[in-house]
Amino acid sequence: MKPVIALVGRPNVGKSTLFNRLTRSRDALVADLPGLTRDRHYGEGRVGERPFLVIDTGGFEPVAKEGIMFEMAKQTKQAVVEADIVIFIVDGRQGLTPHDKTITDFLRKSGRSVMLVVNKAEGMKYTSVTADFYELGLGDPYVISAAHGDGVADLVDEALDIALAQRPDLGEEVDVARGIKIAIVGRPNVGKSTLVNTLLGEERVIAFDMPGTTRDSIEIPFERDGKQYTLIDTAGIRRRGKVFEAIEKFSVVKTLQSISETNVVLLLLDAQQDISEQDAHIAGFVLESGRALVVGVNKWDGLQSDRRDEIKMDLERKLSFLSFAKFHFISALKSTGIGPLMKSIDSAYAAAMSNLTTPKLTRALIEAVEHQQPRRKGSIRPKLRYAHQGGMNPPIVVIHGNALEGVDDSYKRYLEKHFRETFSLVGTPLRIEFRSSK
Numbered sequence: 368m369k370p371v372i373a374l375v376g377r378p379n380v381g382k383s384t385l386f387n388r389l390t391r392s393r394d395a396l397v398a399d400l401p402g403l404t405r406d407r408h409y410g411e412g413r414v415g416e417r418p419f420l421v422i423d424t425g426g427f428e429p430v431a432k433e434g435i436m437f438e439m440a441k442q443t444k445q446a447v448v449e450a451d452i453v454i455f456i457v458d459g460r461q462g463l464t465p466h467d468k469t470i471t472d473f474l475r476k477s478g479r480s481v482m483l484v485v486n487k488a489e490g491m492k493y494t495s496v497t498a499d500f501y502e503l504g505l506g507d508p509y510v511i512s513a514a515h516g517d518g519v520a521d522l523v524d525e526a527l528d529i530a531l532a533q534r535p536d537l538g539e540e541v542d543v544a545r546g547i548k549i550a551i552v553g554r555p556n557v558g559k560s561t562l563v564n565t566l567l568g569e570e571r572v573i574a575f576d577m578p579g580t581t582r583d584s585i586e587i588p589f590e591r592d593g594k595q596y597t598l599i600d601t602a603g604i605r606r607r608g609k610v611f612e613a614i615e616k617f618s619v620v621k622t623l624q625s626i627s628e629t630n631v632v633l634l635l636l637d638a639q640q641d642i643s644e645q646d647a648h649i650a651g652f653v654l655e656s657g658r659a660l661v662v663g664v665n666k667w668d669g670l671q672s673d674r675r676d677e678i679k680m681d682l683e684r685k686l687s688f689l690s691f692a693k694f695h696f697i698s699a700l701k702s703t704g705i706g707p708l709m710k711s712i713d714s715a716y717a718a719a720m721s722n723l724t725t726p727k728l729t730r731a732l733i734e735a736v737e738h739q740q741p742r743r744k745g746s747i748r749p750k751l752r753y754a755h756q757g758g759m760n761p762p763i764v765v766i767h768g769n770a771l772e773g774v775d776d777s778y779k780r781y782l783e784k785h786f787r788e789t790f791s792l793v794g795t796p797l798r799i800e801f802r803s804s805k
């Protein structure tokens with residue numbers, strides 16, 4: 368599991384600036400996706416080889432009793448609870464404020480490890496920029512410039528060391544997985560635990576008896592139609608009994624953890640409810656992760672046929688950015704549609720792991736270009752010469768040639784569609800990168 372870092376501090380101290388710096392590499396990948404509202408409060412980052420999740424908590428006004436500030440404070444508290452380590456940011460140019468003290472009190476009560484970080488410290492002396500903040504009683508402050516990047520990598524390294532020292536389980540991979548790893552994600556009440564029960568069925572007993580698995584294990588191996596799978600259950604949906612149904616809150620962090628541990632994401636939607644902003648957010652996380660995806664539209668039982676048509680249209684409109692994935696209309700309760708759903712999971716995984724050779728890719732590329740040329744940009748027409756596979760899961764197609772920066776988005780989409788069709792890549796995102804030689 369990835370360590371979770373929460374960024375906390377009053378407004379304007381530089382939290383989003385730091386957040387963007389920590390997650391920047393991923394931003395570029397999703398910047399041009401149409402129709403996707405993204406929750407910029409959660410992201411994945413990496414220093415060196417070490418991955419982590421980071422939560423940006425927005426502004427924190429712990430004194431607010433209602434309204435937007437109250438809501439933000441509530442979210443901050445949830446983030447602190449879910450974090451392994453809190454990075455508490457203060458503003459080195461402004462110095463200590465009463466608000467910083469209130470936040471310190473709150474953090475102290477939370478019992479979480481806190482690193483005090485003085486931001487905006489570029490060009491300033493350590494002793495002068497930190498002097499004010501010793502009063503908070505949080506020890507020697509770390510000093511960074513989020514805007515310039517000074518001290519950021521060291522800070523995160525240190526944060527991860529602290530997180531791992533507390534929870535050694537975070538780092539080590541206790542991998543009992545067999546077969547394809549599946550994570551079922553979706554908002555509360557869409558039917559996740561019902562589906563888990565349906566999938567595990569009698570296999571449940573066997574799953575618990577396997578070495579390395581316990582009742583609290585997040586990896587639950589199971590078998591279906593003679594094939595091995597492993598359910599990744601970071602959110603604890605399997606353990607959730609009826610009693611907890613109402614109080615179990617949705618956790619973005621746990622959802623992100625599940626997604627990052629898995630091979631294939633099974634996104635579950637509720638056909639008897641409108642597609643919500645929360646559904647779209649979760650879908651956005653999946654897309655950003657690059658994981659293979661199958662969508663289960665659950666509670667398909669007991670719907671009139673015209674209602675079903677309406678739902679399908681609504682799905683196409685709101686989740687058009689998931690058109691690479693297969694949609695299955697199922698009932699977890701009645702156990703209908705599950706066989707084909709599992710087949711799609713198999714094929715999505717196979718697609719994500721496709722091995723595309725350079726000759727095959729180049730042939731497909733030439734075919735695509737012969738059929739339709741890229742538009743000229745100014746007087747220059749981009750020249751696409753050959754392609755090789757730059758990665759798996761998701762497959763990355765790297766196209767080489769000249770003046771490729773002139774290739775427009777619609778042509779990029781055309782190429783993606785062509786590669787998808789040529790290599791039957793259903794159920795996995797496909798990334799296309801261009802590499803120009805002079």
Ligand code: GDP
Pocket residue numbers: 376377378379380381382383384385425426486487488489511512513514515
């Ligand atoms: P947030 O409200 O805590 O998320 O703060 P922002 O990230 O939006 O930053 C608030 C302001 O501080 C912006 O104008 C940033 O450009 C600026 N800022 C952030 N980091 C630094 C820094 O390291 N140095 C300086 N000089 N300004 C910074």
Ligand code: GDP
Pocket residue numbers: 553554555556557558559560561562604612665666667668669697698699700701
């Ligand atoms: P979770 O919060 O996503 O784990 O959802 P649950 O599995 O707890 O299901 C929420 C509610 O939806 C329960 O009352 C289930 O009985 C019901 N439910 C789950 N799957 C189906 C289904 O396929 N059809 C119908 N009609 N109800 C379902």
